[in-house]
Amino acid sequence: MWKIRGWLSQRSYWILAAVGLAVPLSLWTALTALGSVNRVFLPGPYDVVHRIATWFQDDDLLTDVGISCFRVIAGWALSALVALPLGLFIGTFRVVQAVLEPLTDFIRYMPAVAFIPLVMLWIGIDEGAKIAIIFIGTFFQMVLMVAEDVRRVPMAQIEVAQTLGATRGEVLEEVIIPSAKPALLDTLRITMGWAWTYLVVAELVAANSGLGYAIIKAQRFLQTDKIFAGILLIGAIGLAMDQAFRLIHRLAFPYLHARS
Amino acid sequence: MSAVSCRGVGKVFTSGRTRVVALENVSLEVADGEFITLVGASGCGKSTLLRLIAGLDEHTEGEIEAGGVPVQGPGADRAMVFQNYSLYPWLTVKANIKFARQLAVHTHDRTSADVEAASGRAEALLGLMGLAQMAQAYPSQLSGGMQQRVAIARALMTRPRILLMDEPFGALDAQTREVMHDLILHVCRLEGCTVVFVTHDVDEAIYLGERVVLMAPRPGRIDSIHAVLLPRERNPAMKHSAEFLSLRSRVLERIRETSGLITDLELLRKLSQRTTLGQPLQDTSSANAP
Ligand SMILES: Nc1ncnc2c1ncn2[C@@H]1O[C@H](COP(=O)(O)OP(=O)(O)OP(=O)(O)O)[C@@H](O)[C@H]1O
Ligand SMILES: [Mg+2]
Numbered sequence: 001m002w003k004i005r006g007w008l009s010q011r012s013y014w015i016l017a018a019v020g021l022a023v024p025l026s027l028w029t030a031l032t033a034l035g036s037v038n039r040v041f042l043p044g045p046y047d048v049v050h051r052i053a054t055w056f057q058d059d060d061l062l063t064d065v066g067i068s069c070f071r072v073i074a075g076w077a078l079s080a081l082v083a084l085p086l087g088l089f090i091g092t093f094r095v096v097q098a099v100l101e102p103l104t105d106f107i108r109y110m111p112a113v114a115f116i117p118l119v120m121l122w123i124g125i126d127e128g129a130k131i132a133i134i135f136i137g138t139f140f141q142m143v144l145m146v147a148e149d150v151r152r153v154p155m156a157q158i159e160v161a162q163t164l165g166a167t168r169g170e171v172l173e174e175v176i177i178p179s180a181k182p183a184l185l186d187t188l189r190i191t192m193g194w195a196w197t198y199l200v201v202a203e204l205v206a207a208n209s210g211l212g213y214a215i216i217k218a219q220r221f222l223q224t225d226k227i228f229a230g231i232l233l234i235g236a237i238g239l240a241m242d243q244a245f246r247l248i249h250r251l252a253f254p255y256l257h258a259r260s
Numbered sequence: 261m262s263a264v265s266c267r268g269v270g271k272v273f274t275s276g277r278t279r280v281v282a283l284e285n286v287s288l289e290v291a292d293g294e295f296i297t298l299v300g301a302s303g304c305g306k307s308t309l310l311r312l313i314a315g316l317d318e319h320t321e322g323e324i325e326a327g328g329v330p331v332q333g334p335g336a337d338r339a340m341v342f343q344n345y346s347l348y349p350w351l352t353v354k355a356n357i358k359f360a361r362q363l364a365v366h367t368h369d370r371t372s373a374d375v376e377a378a379s380g381r382a383e384a385l386l387g388l389m390g391l392a393q394m395a396q397a398y399p400s401q402l403s404g405g406m407q408q409r410v411a412i413a414r415a416l417m418t419r420p421r422i423l424l425m426d427e428p429f430g431a432l433d434a435q436t437r438e439v440m441h442d443l444i445l446h447v448c449r450l451e452g453c454t455v456v457f458v459t460h461d462v463d464e465a466i467y468l469g470e471r472v473v474l475m476a477p478r479p480g481r482i483d484s485i486h487a488v489l490l491p492r493e494r495n496p497a498m499k500h501s502a503e504f505l506s507l508r509s510r511v512l513e514r515i516r517e518t519s520g521l522i523t524d525l526e527l528l529r530k531l532s533q534r535t536t537l538g539q540p541l542q543d544t545s546s547a548n549a550p
Contacts, residue, residue, distance in 0.1 A: 154346065156342050156344060156346035157346050157348065159314075159316050159334070159340065159342075159346075160340065160342065160346050160411075160414075161359075161363075162315075162316065162333075162334040163314050163315075163316070163334045163335075163336075163338060163339050163340040163415075163424070164336060164339060164359065164360040164363060164414075164415070164418065165334075165335060165336025165360065165363050165365035165366065165418070166360075166363050167363075167364060167365075170363050170364065174359075174362065174363070175348070178348070178350050179348070179349075179350070181350070253350070254398075255349055255350050255351075255398040255399075255400065256349075256400075258398050258400065258401060
């Protein structure tokens with residue numbers, strides 16, 4: 001049972017996962033049902049579900065979800081569009097690495113939140129600004145992770161292709177990219193998670209819709225149940241996207257999941 | 261004409277302020293269609309020499325020619341097989357074997373007959389290597405011996421003139437290895453390719469090679485070259501022949517002499533003597549005193 005990296009049946013896995021979710025949920029229910037905690041500080045699960053229902057009926061929940069998803073995906077996709085080729089070159093050519101990696105390393109430690117005033121100054125306060133914040137939050141990490149994925153391609157795989165007569169372009173196209181692909185998909189999955197964590201920050205910028213905006217507004221009116229609702233919704237959407245990425249991984253890379 | 265010709269080849273690795281002389285003044289001619297094996301103590305530069313011939317590293321001295329042309333970087337005429345197989349895990353066995361076909365150097369002959377011939381060759385190699393049933397499997401589903409056969413087939417697919425192998429069977433068990441020995445001899449005869457084969461196993465070196473090149477360390481160099489006076493068609497019974505055994509003991513003796521292992525053994529013997537006499541280890545001066 002406690003075997004290192006041991007095997008677990010699908011059924012037991014999901015039963016344990018359900019237990020892992022049910023225990024904190026029931027603790028939460030019990031805590032609020034006892035009435036020992038003020039509802040303003042800790043709303044019960046029922047309050048939160050109720051809030052989601054009214055949000056859905058009267059307050060355009062779907063619009064908030066839609067616009068937030070759009071901002072996150074747009075910021076993340078834009079970042080991927082630049083980070084993938086750039087990381088590929090950083091990880092492949094030492095010259096590019098020397099020029100760009102220390103710089104990226106430097107910028108990546110700067111807090112994305114602190115860029116908000118600059119973004120407002122340079123881009124304005126419309127959709128572009130929110131997407132830019134998410135971009136800044138994810139891009140620099142993403143580049144370095146992509147570069148690392150590319151560097152992890154075994155040198156022997158590259159050398160085999162070279163001794164078979166592959167040109168530089170062919171090594172990139174036929175060996176490095178296909179070899180790094182599974183790791184790259186994982187990097188995209190992980191950075192998607194980070195993009196979501198920057199949503200609330202992004203929607204600090206003159207937003208009037210979105211899940212993050214709803215959380216900020218609820219804070220102003222002390223609607224704790226709505227804060228809970230917003231946080232849980234973001235968690236649920238993130239979980240769904242993560243599972244979608246894992247499914248794509250299984251479908252796109254059968255060789256990693258195939259066992260005779 | 262020699263298939264491979266090394267004249268006064270040297271290789272120095274420099275990293276920062278440290279210089280490692282990996283090879284010094286190596287001269288070697290490998291005849292067309294010859295099967296030669298390189299043996300020697302660990303660190304004597306066998307892999308380095310092979311990588312220089314492959315063009316994967318640059319030599320710092322001398323000249324290396326392959327097929328009469330100076331080596332400048334890797335090329336399709338010199339295929340290499342590595343110890344750890346390095347198959348492409350995302351390709352099936354058959355796609356691995358046909359990998360080189362999609363490269364520009366091998367696509368100049370693109371009539372339908374050529375394409376057919378290539379696919380026939382892939383099939384033939386699969387059969388020759390006993391992999392016909394595994395054509396659609398992924399490398400992760402194969403045993404080590406099978407993986408190495410795929411790697412060899414992949415290297416042979418485009419008929420390279422020279423096959424370079426760096427301890428290709430080092431990770432296999434003894435039985436699988438023996439099967440692979442006869443297989444590789446058979447295949448290379450059939451293909452008529454020149455083979456430079458690195459190993460640290462003297463039996464393997466003699467059984468496979470027409471000549472055994474013995475290298476010595478510090479600095480890496482060729483110590484001696486031994487012709488194997490066995491019939492060209494080898495069979496396992498020859499491992500007990502007088503020629504095999506005497507060459508084996510000569511080569512082993514020479515490796516021992518050149519490897520610096522003797523001084524190690526001497527040290528070990530002294531240390532064990534001293535401890536059995538019950539004297540403290542650090543007391544070196546008095547232990548040696550009469
Ligand atoms: N990339 C490198 N940088 C620095 N030194 C190296 C490098 N590659 C090899 N060397 C050195 O060159 C020498 C020869 O190494 P090489 O790997 O060719 O030996 P070998 O005969 O193949 O040994 P083994 O039997 O253990 O594989 C060693 O002293 C090694 O430390
Ligand atoms: Mg070696």
